[in-house]
Amino acid sequence: MTRNLPTSSARIEEDISALAAITEPDRPYTRRAFTPMFLKGRNWLAQRFQAAGLTTHIDAAGNLIGSRKGRKPGLGTIMLGSHTDTVPDGGRYDGIAGVSAALEVARALENQGIALDHNLEIVDFLAEEVSIFGVSCVGSRGISGTRPDEWLSRESAGLALADAIAEVGGNAAAQRTRSDIAAFLELHIEQGPVLESEELDVGVVTAIAGITRIEIVVEGRADHAGTTPMGSRKDALSAAAWIALAVERFATDLAAGEYHFAATVGEFRVEPNAANVVPSRVTMLIDVRAERRADMEHFLAELREGVAGIASQTGVTVPEPRVLSDNMPTPCDADVLTALDNACDANGARHCRMASGAGHDTAWMARITKAAMIFVPCVEGRSHAPEESASAEDIALGAAVLLDAVQRLDKD
C-alpha cells in the first residue's frame, strides 16, 4: 500500500544505514555505550540533528538532545526518542529506529513549516542496553530521578560510571530530575512476532511489563556416573530439568489469559559439568515478564510450591528462590494512548493495543510524565542479533503516527 505520508522513508533509511556503518569492524552491529564507536555515532547524529534545524546539547545525564523552541514554552516540552547504543553483535533497528523516527518528526515539522506550542526535544538516551557497567537505561533513569546513586561508582576497566558519563559530555553531580516534560513518546521495533504475523502496522503499547529475575540453585550430590545406582542419586540436573519444565508450564498457563506473561530460563549452569560425574549443582536464572503484577505474584507462588515439590520428590535441596531484581509493570498514559489510536486511524495504520514484554526507556520516563510508545513490525521478531530487520516504510508510517499524535497532544 502506497501512502502519501508527511514522513520520508528515504531519510529514515539514510539514518539507519549511516549508523549501521558505524560499528566495531568484524562485529556488525556493535556500538556499545561509552565506547569510541558510540561517540563516533553520536557525533554523526548530532550533525544530523543540526541539519534538521535542531539545537543540540548533551544533558547532565549524558543524553544527546536536539531542541526546537515552542511558541508557548511555558507549556513545557514534548520529548520523543529512543537510543542508539547496541548490545554486542546487535541489530540495526533496536533503538535506532526510534531515534530516526523521532528525528523524522522534527524534519517533517520543519519541512511543513509547522510550529508547535510546546518545546520539542528529540533524544538519544545514553546506554539503554546493558552497558559495560552492567546496568541499563542509564540516561532515562538519570533524568527521571530513578538512577541509583551507587551506580555512579561502578567501574568498568578502571573507569567509574560517573567519569564515563562525564566523558560523553554529561555531569552526574549536576543531575536534576526533569519536571518540564509534558509528554514522552517512543517508537521501537516490536522485537516479537505478533505484528508481523497479524499483518498489523502499529502496536499501541498499553503497558511495559514488569521484569523480575529469579535465581534458583539446585543442590544435589556429585557421584560417580558409572557406579552409582540410578535409585541412589541426587542428580541436580534432573531436578533442574523438572523445574525448567514447570516454569514453562506455569508461564504458558498464565500467558493463555488476556495479559502478557512470559517466563524463560535463560541461564543454566551445571557443575561440575564432567562427563562421568552425576551433576551436583545447577544454577538457573529465570526471567519473568508480567503486564499485571497479580500474575507475577501468582507465578512466584506457583514456582515456590512447584520447586518445593520437585525437591522433595527428587531428594535434592533447593533453597528458597532468590529474587535478584524486581521492576513493577508500568502502564502507559491513557490520554497519550488515545492520541496514538486516533493518529493511527488518521494515517490508515492497521493497529492494535498490546503490552511490551521488553523493557524500554519509556518505562522510566513514565515516572515523570505522560508517556507511551508504539511498536512497528520486525522480521520474525528477531532482535539483539545482526539479522534484526524492519522496513523503512513501516518506520516512516510509525513516524507519521508520532507526528500526528504530537500535534494532537500539543493542542491539549
Added chain:
Amino acid sequence: MTRNLPTSSARIEEDISALAAITEPDRPYTRRAFTPMFLKGRNWLAQRFQAAGLTTHIDAAGNLIGSRKGRKPGLGTIMLGSHTDTVPDGGRYDGIAGVSAALEVARALENQGIALDHNLEIVDFLAEEVSIFGVSCVGSRGISGTRPDEWLSRESAGLALADAIAEVGGNAAAQRTRSDIAAFLELHIEQGPVLESEELDVGVVTAIAGITRIEIVVEGRADHAGTTPMGSRKDALSAAAWIALAVERFATDLAAGEYHFAATVGEFRVEPNAANVVPSRVTMLIDVRAERRADMEHFLAELREGVAGIASQTGVTVPEPRVLSDNMPTPCDADVLTALDNACDANGARHCRMASGAGHDTAWMARITKAAMIFVPCVEGRSHAPEESASAEDIALGAAVLLDAVQRLDKD
C-alpha cells in the same frame, strides 16, 4: 570383627598416607600422571617395592613393575596391581588402595617365606585416569596391545604422549604386547554405595560395564525472552530438559533388571546462556554404562525414538545422537572368579558378585589374560573427590583375599 589376617592394615595405612602427602599443595589429592608430583610418588613407591624384596623396572609402556621370580618361570606371570595417578582434586584410595593391596600380597608372601611357582609382578599402571593428554588407561592399554598408535602423537603443552612416556622411563617404540601373563588381579574401591549399604566386605566383579558416550545437540531458536509469546518459541533448554528426563527414565527402567545399567547427562551446555534470551542451543553428553551389550542397544534405540518424539513435539531440531566412544562390556574370567569366591570364604569375607559400572585397567588386561577384580567398600560411594574414604582394615581383608586367590591360581 577382628581377624587374624596374613596381611597388615598398618602397612597399607602407611602406603596410603605416604602417597597422600605427595600431592599438589593446596589441591589435595592431586597427583596427575606425567607431572613432577606423579614422578615423586613413583620414586617413593619404587623404593617401597624394593623394600618388599621386589626388583623394580619401568616397562616400555611406562608402568612401574616390581617383580619376584617364581620357581617355575615357564608357567608365566601372575600380575597384581592398579594405579597411583589421580584426577584433579581426587581421593586417597582410587587406584592407590589397589597398588597398596597388591604390594601387601608381595610383602605377606615374603614375610611368610612362601615361594610361588609363577613369577609375580606388582604393577602401578601409567595414567589410568584421563590424563593431561585427554585419554585414560595408557599403561594397561600399552601392554595389552590396545593403545591406539595415533594417541602417541597427541600433545599436551607442546609435548607428545610418546615423549611423555619416555620421560617416565618407558619407550613407546619398543612396545610389545605381553603374552606371558597367566592371570591378572586388581583390587579397587567400589566407588559406589552397594557394599557399604549391604554391609559386605568384598564385591567379586563379574564384568566391567561397557562405556558409551553419546552427544546430543538440541537446536532451537534464540528469541527475546520478554517479547516472544510462550507459544511461538523454539526453546532448546525445554527440549533438552525433556531429553534429560527421558534418559533418566529409560536408564531407571533398564537398571530395574538383573544387570548393571546407568545413564547420566554429565555435561550440559546452554547457548547463548543470557538472562533475557530464549536458549538457542544445548549440547549434552550422555554417559551410559551397561553390563550387557543388549541393554546398551536397547537404550540407544529408545533414546533415538524418544529424542525424535521430543523434537517433533517441541519444534526444535535434534540431529541423530552421535556416539563419541563405545567400549564393549568385559566379562571377568570364570576360573579367577571361582578362586576369588573361595578365597573370600576362606578368609571370612562377606561377599557378593557384582558388576563394575566404572572402567578399570582390568578391562584392558582381560584382552590378554585371565583377569578379574574385587571391590572393597568406600564411604557413601564417594570417589574422585577429597572426601573419598575407605578403611585400611577392609583393604587388608581384600589383600588377604587376593593373596589366597593368587595361591589357588598358582597351583592351577
